[in-house]
Amino acid sequence: MIFFENISKIYKPDTVALKNVSFQIAINENEFVSIVGKSGAGKTTLIKLLLREEEPTDGKIIYGGKNIAEIKNKELPLFRQKIGCVFQDYRLLPNKTVFENVAYAMELMGATDYEILRDVPRLLEIVGLEDRAKHFPIGLSGGEKQRTAIARALAVRPEVIIADEPTGNLDPYHTRDIISLLEKIYELGTTVILSTHDKAVINSLVRRVITLDNGEIIRDEEKGRFIL
């Protein structure tokens, strides 16, 4: 389970990004959770805290029974390898091909060349990029870049996939593709946490929705809709 217990985050001097946020998400029994809110509601801050890119001003985050604040710096890479991340700006390595970007994540885990050559093509097939393996990010469309990012996130066989505004830079057609892909990943057994302010996406999913407003949770519904 992931527990957020009374999490607050204040940026100096007095910007309150999150205020007393508490919720839990199952890892082992996969969940699909959407976190919605306006820009500045605190969605990205929540994700940064979960990845330990930043530390909370108050409260604690428990991941798999362990307070993530207590993870030593040298163990942080191992922790982050359990979480697959997908970002609005894709964050692909520009000097590596699609294949190499996905393979890089496996190399970090210590995968052998055999395992990489076996699994990366399969992952690219899942996301529909098997014929773009040798292309560099600069030659891909937004949707293709995001699918590469999803393939990379899947490469580490994560316990949870976090997608932070993954469709923010995409047109409606690519948006639908990406969301379908994320649903497929969920159905295959991985918890998905999707952060978005796209109303159409949320209303089409009909799954758990946590609504943030001004840093506070105002709603947490099993079959939620986008209401602000």
Added chain:
Amino acid sequence: MATVFVLIVTITLITSLFISEGAVKHIIAQIKDKIDISVYVAPETSPEEMETIKDKLIGMPEVQIVTIVSKEDALEQFKEKHKNDPVLLESLDIVGTNPFYASLDIRANDPEQYAAILEVLNSSSLSDIIYKVDYVEKKTVIEKLSKFITDVNTGGLLIALALGVVAVLVAFNTIRVAIYDASREISIMRLVGASNRFIRGPFIVQGMIAGTIAALASFLVLVLMSYFLAPQIDAATNGFNVFSWFKARAFGLFFAQLASGIALGVISSLIAIRKYLTA
């Protein structure tokens, strides 16, 4: 590319400083060769006695070479030196006899050793035979030259050190900027779960490769420069053949350049990337 170029300039500059030191040493040796003192002996001194004095002087570790100049040699040298001055030559005829004294021209290994050599001469039995030593007249010049040589050596070393430090700092800064350019990539690597070792590795290897390429390029540049500039440098320094000097030390220079290029590339990368790694 910029990193390799700056490393080439740095390595070439530092190696050039070593080459310049070789040239300076050559010039200094030339100057030292010009310095000597003359010990004039009494007119009744026989050639055998002069040979005895010569042998005694050569036996001293400070003495490099001793040349006997007989009265006749001294007269011939004077006539040759002033062959275009009929007044002086006429005055010789008026004197009638050879007015010159025989002498021993002594060259020491180091200008600072002349005083010690004279000390020995004056305190020995030979002091009766010695008529005059022109050390006093030359002493000021000798002392000034000695001081000049020491100052040039020290000054040269200090300039070389300062230039070397500046060159290294410029190379380090260039590498730092190159790594800064990659800071976004590094943050992506960290987010995906790369450990410090995984992040550091590629940059260290890049530093090594850049250092190696720079060393090879610098060596080639210096070989070509020393080959094509050798005649001009030879003329300017009165005999310092820079290409021969380079050839004689090529092996050692190449490995020194390679080692320093790789060290500079790797150490600069290590220091520059530290900022982006987790503790």
